Amino acid sequence: MKILITGSNGQLGSEFRSLENKYRDYQFTFTDIEELDLTDFKAVHLFLKENKFDYCVNCAGYTAVDKAEDEPDKAFLLNAIAVENLAKECAVNKIRLIHISTDYVFDGNSTRPYREDDPLSPESVYGFSKLKGEEAVLKYSSNAIIIRTAWLCSRYGKNFVKTILNLGSEKNELSVVDDQIGSPTFTHDLAFAILQITSSLKNRNTNEIYHYSSEGIISWFIFAKAIIEIAGLTCEIKPVNTNEYPTKAKRPVYSVLDKGKIENDFGLEIQDWKSSLSKLIQDLKKL
Numbered sequence: 001m002k003i004l005i006t007g008s009n010g011q012l013g014s015e016f017r018s019l020e021n022k023y024r025d026y027q028f029t030f031t032d033i034e035e036l037d038l039t040d041f042k043a044v045h046l047f048l049k050e051n052k053f054d055y056c057v058n059c060a061g062y063t064a065v066d067k068a069e070d071e072p073d074k075a076f077l078l079n080a081i082a083v084e085n086l087a088k089e090c091a092v093n094k095i096r097l098i099h100i101s102t103d104y105v106f107d108g109n110s111t112r113p114y115r116e117d118d119p120l121s122p123e124s125v126y127g128f129s130k131l132k133g134e135e136a137v138l139k140y141s142s143n144a145i146i147i148r149t150a151w152l153c154s155r156y157g158k159n160f161v162k163t164i165l166n167l168g169s170e171k172n173e174l175s176v177v178d179d180q181i182g183s184p185t186f187t188h189d190l191a192f193a194i195l196q197i198t199s200s201l202k203n204r205n206t207n208e209i210y211h212y213s214s215e216g217i218i219s220w221f222i223f224a225k226a227i228i229e230i231a232g233l234t235c236e237i238k239p240v241n242t243n244e245y246p247t248k249a250k251r252p253v254y255s256v257l258d259k260g261k262i263e264n265d266f267g268l269e270i271q272d273w274k275s276s277l278s279k280l281i282q283d284l285k286k287l
């Protein structure tokens, strides 16, 4: 199985790099902007023509949610236009595309976990650019998988767990929003799930959307408290409302994803957020 991982220096992409040695049946090719700039359409055309792949897992993305409000062109270029090009090139070269999307395609007004076919109504430039990327994949692919995920955390790059660990060891008190509800996703679990999916997809010839996050429904405040407790820090975490912590981009107040479809279709056992968080904090301590 030959797999191309694009955006492989990011949080999710780096996780695939770390799993490489455990998957001897897979031949991985890792690229990031230096080796394959997805906005360079000629380079993408040549790369996919000259190299044979069974899968492309697109982990590249414009992920600076607040900055995207000020530079929508950059967000749309990578999250939508480059994805359209990638989907077309994958189709021509018979590569199955696994594309990563986001809970931010929803408006957050639901009162139950979002299902894959729920109405889409992003409220931020980032969310809208990711929605356009999804639409392009569905239009130009015939056997792609779109995985919507949320609140990514990992050993790599910048994320909430690392930020709280850093601030929590410097400060006595931190305020964290308690009125945005969702579920974290640990890239180790997600990368593992994606590799499990690739081994069971063979004869499927339809586009499918799936939701994936850890098990459990929490606020950022509850998440921060758990990070501090598990790490053995003493910093006090105080709950605040979103209006006391304004951000440029509007976040969905509720973005819990229903994972029933991915569990049923692939027999995946989804990890509880707290056990994955404990493992991540152990791993970070070893660094």
Ligand SMILES: NC(=O)c1ccc[n+]([C@@H]2O[C@H](COP(=O)([O-])OP(=O)(O)OC[C@H]3O[C@@H](n4cnc5c(N)ncnc54)[C@H](OP(=O)(O)O)[C@@H]3O)[C@@H](O)[C@H]2O)c1
Binding pocket: 006, 007, 008, 009, 010, 011, 012, 013, 032, 033, 036, 037, 038, 039, 058, 059, 060, 061, 062, 063, 078, 100, 101, 102, 103, 130, 149, 150, 151, 152, 153, 157
């Ligand atoms: N982070 C989250 O909480 C979250 C939540 C839901 C969904 N997602 C989605 O999950 C996916 C992975 O997220 P992530 O957090 O792993 O992202 P990330 O850490 O920001 O990684 C994205 C990678 O793409 C690279 N990249 C930027 N421009 C590129 C280009 N033109 N060509 C090729 N690569 C390029 C980035 O390089 P530079 O760093 O040099 O720009 C970076 O290495 C994204 O599609 C994101 O939208 C993320």
